[in-house]
Amino acid sequence: EHVIVFADINPQAPVHLLLVPRKHIPTTLDLSAADNELIGHVYQVAARMARQEGFADEGFRVVNNCNRAGGQTVWHIHFHLLGGRNFTWPPG
Numbered sequence: 001e002h003v004i005v006f007a008d009i010n011p012q013a014p015v016h017l018l019l020v021p022r023k024h025i026p027t028t029l030d031l032s033a034a035d036n037e038l039i040g041h042v043y044q045v046a047a048r049m050a051r052q053e054g055f056a057d058e059g060f061r062v063v064n065n066c067n068r069a070g071g072q073t074v075w076h077i078h079f080h081l082l083g084g085r086n087f088t089w090p091p092g
Contacts, residue, residue, distance in 0.1 A: 001022075002021060002022055002023070002038060002041055003019050003020065003021055003022065003041060003042055003045045004019075004020045004022060005017055005018070005019050005020075005045065005049060005081075006018055006020075008080065012080075012082060013061075013082040013083060013084050013085050013087075014083070014084030014085055015053050015055065015081070015082065015083045015084045016080060016081070016082050017049055017053075017080070017081040018078050018079070018080060018081075019042050019045055019046055019049075019062075019078060019079040019080075019081055020076065020077075020078040020079075021038055021039075021042060021077060021078075023035070023038060024076055025076070025077040026075045026076065026077065027066050027067060027072065027075070027077060028064055028066040028077060029066060029067070030077070031077070042079055043062065046060075046062050046079065046081045049081055050081065050083055053083060053084070055083035055084050056083075058083070059083075059087075060081060060082060060083035061080075061081075061082045061083070061087050062079055062080070062081055062082075063079065063080040063082065063091075064077070064078070064079050064080075065080075
């Protein structure tokens with residue numbers, strides 16, 4: 001497996017999972033064409049987890065924060081999978 005999945009310690013939704021690639025990539029800005037398959041895999045894992053958790057049909061959000069103003073606090077690329085409630089736009 002290329003992605004680790006675990007619950008966020010500060011959940012922002014009834015289900016809030018973190019999807020973390022095993023490969024160290026500090027930010028979205030550090031992605032290269034060589035990472036295309038890995039990032040596609042992250043989204044496939046997100047879809048699988050949304051189905052497994054039972055909110056895929058209702059809808060969900062996948063978020064990636066980049067740099068400080070974007071809300072990034074951990075310098076290893078990761079994705080938030082949020083589900084189980086309605087989301088508004090724009091986000092906070």
